[in-house]
Amino acid sequence: MNKQERTYTVLRDRIHSGAFAPRARLNIDALARELGVSAIPVREALRRLEAEGWVKFQPNVGAIVAPVDATAWEQQMVAVAILEGAATAYAAAHLTPSDLAGLKALAAEMELVAAEGDPGEFSRLNRRLHAAIFAHCANEYLIELLDQTNRRLDRIRDTMFAYLPQRAKAATGEHARLIELLESGDSAEIERYARWHKLQTVEAYRATHQPPAD
Structure with a gap:
C-alpha cells in the first residue's frame, strides 16, 4: 500500500x-x-x-x-428497516441449525465488544451478523434493493453506534431475541421485530437530539 x-x-x-x-x-x-x-x-x-x-x-x-444529514439518514433508515424486515423473514426458512449457532456465536462476540465500548468493531460485527442472515434470503430483487439503499446510507453513515454508544448495549439484547424468533420460524413476527429493531437506532437518535419535555 x-x-x-x-x-x-x-x-x-x-x-x-x-x-x-x-x-x-x-x-x-x-x-x-x-x-x-x-x-x-x-x-x-x-x-x-x-x-x-x-x-x-x-x-x-x-x-x-461532514455533519450528519439527520433528515436524510432517518428517511433512509426507515426504508432499510422495511427491506431488512422482509429479507430477514424470507431468510428464516433457509437457516440451518449450524447457521443459527453461528449467529449466536457472533451475537455473543458483539456483547463482549459492546461492554468494551468499541463502536467501530461493534459496527463491523453488526454488519456481519445481518449479512449472514440476508445471505439466506432467496429473493434476489429484495437483496438488490437492500444493497442499493445501504450503499446510499453509507454516504451518510450506516450506523450511529459511534455517536450513540448506549445503543450498542441495547442492540445486543435485541439480537438475542431476533435469533430466538428465527429459531421459531414465525415469519410475520420475525419481519415485525426485525423492522422494529432497525428503527430503534432512529428512536435513540431522536431521543438524544430532542430538547427535554417541560
Missing part, C-alpha cells in the same frame, strides 16, 4: 469509527506530521473523502468531517 492509499485509509477509518466526530476540523499540516507524510497525500485523501461525502471544505475553515 503506497502512502497516498495508506493516508486515505487511516483518515477514512477514523471518520467511520467516530474517532473524528462530525464537524471536527481536519488540519492538513497536523495530520501530515502525525502520519509522517507531506501535505500532498493528506490533501488528496481529503478530496477523495469529500467526493465520497465524508468531508467538507469550508471557506476560512478548511476541511471538516
Whole structure:
C-alpha cells in the first residue's frame, strides 16, 4: 500500500469509527506530521473523502468531517428497516441449525465488544451478523434493493453506534431475541421485530437530539 492509499485509509477509518466526530476540523499540516507524510497525500485523501461525502471544505475553515444529514439518514433508515424486515423473514426458512449457532456465536462476540465500548468493531460485527442472515434470503430483487439503499446510507453513515454508544448495549439484547424468533420460524413476527429493531437506532437518535419535555 503506497502512502497516498495508506493516508486515505487511516483518515477514512477514523471518520467511520467516530474517532473524528462530525464537524471536527481536519488540519492538513497536523495530520501530515502525525502520519509522517507531506501535505500532498493528506490533501488528496481529503478530496477523495469529500467526493465520497465524508468531508467538507469550508471557506476560512478548511476541511471538516461532514455533519450528519439527520433528515436524510432517518428517511433512509426507515426504508432499510422495511427491506431488512422482509429479507430477514424470507431468510428464516433457509437457516440451518449450524447457521443459527453461528449467529449466536457472533451475537455473543458483539456483547463482549459492546461492554468494551468499541463502536467501530461493534459496527463491523453488526454488519456481519445481518449479512449472514440476508445471505439466506432467496429473493434476489429484495437483496438488490437492500444493497442499493445501504450503499446510499453509507454516504451518510450506516450506523450511529459511534455517536450513540448506549445503543450498542441495547442492540445486543435485541439480537438475542431476533435469533430466538428465527429459531421459531414465525415469519410475520420475525419481519415485525426485525423492522422494529432497525428503527430503534432512529428512536435513540431522536431521543438524544430532542430538547427535554417541560
